[in-house]
Amino acid sequence: MKTIHVLVVDDSAFMRKVITDFLSEHPQIKVIGTARNGKDALEKISSLRPDVVTLDVEMPVMNGLEALKQIMHEHPLPVVMLSSTTKEGAENTILAMQYGAIDFVTKPSGTISLDLHKVKEELIHKVILASRANLRTMEKQARIETTTSPLLQSYSKIELKPSRPISSTARQKKIVCIGTSTGGPRALQQVLTQLPKHIAAPIVIVQHMPKGFTKSLAQRLDSLSRIHVKEAEDGEVLQNGTAYIAPGGFHLLVARSGEALVARVEQSLPRNGHRPSVDVLFESVSDLSDYEKIAVIMTGMGSDGTAGLRKLKESGNTKAIAESEETAVVFGMPKAAIAANIVDHVTPLEKIAETMMKYVDGQGV
Template structure:
């Protein structure tokens, strides 16, 4: 089995050495070179042809974001960003996900992290995962985003039809992981402002980054998008993203739905967990549910989907392999034979609208 060839990009000689040393210890990884800034990285990519690039964000001459944009235009490669946990660092990380980075790892203590060993296993795992990522999915998203931005939003003319008073209310629940921020942008920007359901979301992401993700999405969407707060009432036409490091549980209270943040142990290594969210939604007897599982590693959401289907009144949508950056979570859901619609990313919003009662004019 050939090794994964990695280019390490960081302006700090110390960081380049630390990252190179611990990556080189792994039997599946070979560091074939290092670069001190984005310009240097672009030149090294041409000559060394790495399989994966690790990219610092803050660098002189050409920073990581500028280099990432150029890489995805000229030589599309899986890129894993190393980012700081400051507010600006979180915002830049979300931008990097939009530009096409497969994943990111937060540095434990700023740009020069003497304790980088704390996230050694995370970096190794994400490099291995990135080496298998579906870059076709990213390129297809770029194409569909370009088409959408040159026109009016594809679903901007969709209206929500009024439902009979005795018709059940609806809730949309979405689970996603690696590749998810960009997938969420593609889906949420196509939903009409007055969609007749609250939208509850688990995106696997560390604490401190989900707020920046929600703020960016809110600036782009017709619907409102926010990081959910404990005991917040959930309203139609609003998308609520679970904060990093907290499970998102939906509870019924009279005629309202209330968000509950829970700090019980991670489920399958995740907090927030898609399974926890879906299981809580399955207990809402007066609601029809639309469950969506998109790109991500592993099987989070599959157990929750089974519970949703056992309780009835659930339509399930999974992202197809063609567009999923990582097909693990959708594949696991599809294997249950409980998924109603298997669609490429650009068709997920339309499927959601179909089940929430929206119709084209």
């Protein structure tokens, strides 16, 4: 079993000691150094070459976000952020995900958390998970382009002036459902920013994330995308051209209300440790017999989404897309779906929006 070498970065000597002690309890983890700010961290990374970095967001001299940007530019490697649960902390955490951080752990009670033991197991788990991330993908995605893509331009033109008659398949009602986890915020940005404003389907999304962070994620993606992106609210009618993200800590389901589809947000028991759960969302969508369903599973650890996708396929009229290993930061969730033989297309991240749109437009693939 390979030893995971970790660099701990925090401006508090107390927090550095606590985090180091927690991580060192695991036989697979060795803390090879600590740093007190971002500038110190960059120097230590160059000399120590850690496998994973834990990085505090709020630090003097060079804060966590600035350090992260430089790390991803100069020495791309897996970073787990430690953040506060404040509104500003949530916004900074989402930015960190977009800049390339693998995952994050929230400090239970602010900058210096005397009760950090509450998240000890989560921290250990996420450091181990981060060590398995696809470094080639991280290096390739070190700089994400958020400008209008050729794909978006091409579909905007098709939308305004169709190049061919609209097929009967295109007239059928569509819904897109997406499931993702570790590495997902960045993957969602890549996909959603490529979609045209008037996509003829609502999009429902489960991104594994705790309460207090999904609203900031939705706002960030909304500011970058042509489509509208928001956190789902219980009872709201789903609209074409809008993406609805499950609120952290809540399951998102889709239900009928007359001729309309509405979001249902509830707190039933977690499914396989997840709430929101991709399986729960996909299973609810499987009941929509008169809709064509386009289901997408992207980067993430574990197998959430596979059972729900199987139900979708059994319900008929479903096309399934899984992110390919070459681009997935963590290939667990897509791999499980592919292994179950229920995926129609295995697609690199940059082609997922294009594949989705061909089905939404009724052109097939």
